[in-house]
Amino acid sequence: MGEGGMRKSLVRDINLLEYLDVIKKRLWIIVLIVLATTSAGYYYSQSNNVPLYQSSTRVIISSDSEYMKTLMVMIKDPIIMAQVIEELELQTSPQGLSGKISVSRIDESQVIQILVTDTDPHQAANIANATAQNFKSSARSILAFKEVQLLSEATLNTAPVNESQNRSVVMAAAIGLLAGVGLAFFLESLDGTIRREKEVEELLGIPVIGSVPNLNKKKLLLQKKQVTFTKTGGEIVDIKQKAAGSDR
Missing domain, CATH: 3.30.70.1130 (EIF_2_alpha)
Incomplete structure (x- = not known):
């Protein structure tokens, strides 16, 4: 496999891991929605499915x-x-x-x-x-x-011919699963928290030298053209602000 193929394979692996992380993080939302839709589907099938x-x-x-x-x-x-x-x-x-x-x-x-x-x-x-x-x-x-x-002669047959309750419940569960996963990724897109150094590099276009906890994507984008970060003595230093202080 060439270098280009290996790079594409690595990108696919990284994207898959990111998707799995989102699902794990918001698994409780997915489970709740699946339970809700499955219960609704079961109730609907019980109340509306007249046996024939x-x-x-x-x-x-x-x-x-x-x-x-x-x-x-x-x-x-x-x-x-x-x-x-x-x-x-x-x-x-x-x-x-x-x-x-x-x-x-x-x-x-x-x-x-x-x-x-x-x-x-x-x-x-x-x-x-x-x-x-x-x-x-x-x-x-x-x-x-x-x-x-x-x-x-016709004889008594007590087995319903329209037993589709299981199918209705399965369909409701599938719809709930799709809705839950979709909502999980939607909420993730609204979350501005930066969790990986790679995200900082993609947003600022510069390599990461150090890191700070709880950065926000929106705040970081606002400072993209104004602030340059470096790490000195274990602290994050604003080079431009430091230079301005030296001029004084």
């Missing part, structure tokens, strides 16, 4: 593809939805009930799945079974189609 449950039934329709499409559309027809609402005494409209139901064909076969999503797992199973039964009856009475067979 799904249950499905399957029917076999012995028909050609085109007629099967018509029969699949019929499953969610308002007439059948109204029959299900009346049978189960549901407090909803045919359109509202239809929105809870999805109908799909299994792998281009004659098997049709009726999937119901509801906030009540028992209700989801009851709606699925009632929909299949009323569809079979309506297909026979309205279309004189008798080739609908119930393949499997």
Whole structure:
């Protein structure tokens, strides 16, 4: 590796150490913000995440593809939805009930799945079974189609399908971490305390001969063109002021 490459590598190492120092110095701020956002995310997910449950039934329709499409559309027809609402005494409209139901064909076969999503797992199973039964009856009475067979009944499923609480909490923690680190570096940029000799050299453009505690960047910049520091006998001496005193 050439001299230029070594110098760049050294600069990167120094910058990385400086970043780590800032994070260590203000770690408590980062931790507090992460805890706050994580707690808020958990509370939000608990109060706003309504669990949803799904249950499905399957029917076999012995028909050609085109007629099967018509029969699949019929499953969610308002007439059948109204029959299900009346049978189960549901407090909803045919359109509202239809929105809870999805109908799909299994792998281009004659098997049709009726999937119901509801906030009540028992209700989801009851709606699925009632929909299949009323569809079979309506297909026979309205279309004189008798080739609908119930393949499997819907069963109770008590496992929610929208368990996203962990994801919400993780996202809240990540946002808190980014905000905490950002705030830490922002506060560091407002801090005018000089902690390293290299900072003095960069601000004044001259090498450091001695050091004094608790210098401030703003004060040092104001004196940049007016004051030259040197160290004599363990003390910091203002050369210009000393020269002015000698002239007197």
